[in-house]
Structure formats: structure tokens, C-alpha cells
Amino acid sequence: MYVGTLNNIFRVTYGGAYQLFSGSLTNMAFADGPASVARFRYVSGLERDGAGYLYVADAYNYRIRRVSPSGTAATLWAAHMEMSMASAPTHSWGV
Numbered sequence: 001m002y003v004g005t006l007n008n009i010f011r012v013t014y015g016g017a018y019q020l021f022s023g024s025l026t027n028m029a030f031a032d033g034p035a036s037v038a039r040f041r042y043v044s045g046l047e048r049d050g051a052g053y054l055y056v057a058d059a060y061n062y063r064i065r066r067v068s069p070s071g072t073a074a075t076l077w078a079a080h081m082e083m084s085m086a087s088a089p090t091h092s093w094g095v
Contacts, residue, residue, distance in 0.1 A: 002046055044057045
């Protein structure tokens with residue numbers, strides 16, 4: 001199972017153990033790349049396909065991202081214009 005937080009994605013086992021899968025524990029930003037380099041800014045939705053890729057709604061970066069089974073993040077879609085934080089959605093949305 002995978003759980004998204006503000007700036008990262010954790011892999012969680014059914015036994016309750018968890019580890020950082022992709023992103024940063026302390027830095028909210030934007031960066032595509034390997035798991036240790038990838039940065040997110042409010043992960044608000046996750047979906048997993050049959051090949052093990054995660055599709056991530058990265059809300060405040062205004063992007064849909066694909067994360068490989070190894071944790072590498074790549075942008076699939078990006079908005080052409082950013083909203084202000086005041087007008088950004090306050091509820092979770094998904095892919």
C-alpha cells in the first residue's frame with residue numbers, strides 16, 4: 001500500500017511497517033527524478049496501475065506525475081497557469 005502526504009509517498013506493509021518511497025521528509029518543492037531527488041508539493045491523490053506505477057496528483061505543483069516501481073518521478077501533465085494558494089482546492093482529489 002502507498003500513502004501520500006504533503007511532500008512524499010510512503011510504502012506501507014500490511015504489518016504496519018513503513019518507509020519513504022519517493023520525495024523528501026522535509027522539503028516541499030518540485031523535482032522529477034530518482035526517489036531521493038523527487039519532490040512533491042501536496043500529494044492529494046494516488047492510483048496504482050497493474051505494472052506497479054503510481055499516478056500522483058501533485059496539487060500545488062499543478063501536475064500529474066507518474067512514479068515508477070523504483071520511486072522515480074516524471075511529470076505526465078502540468079497546468080499552463082498556476083492558481084494562488086488562496087484559490088487552490090481544499091479537498092482531496094484523485095487521478
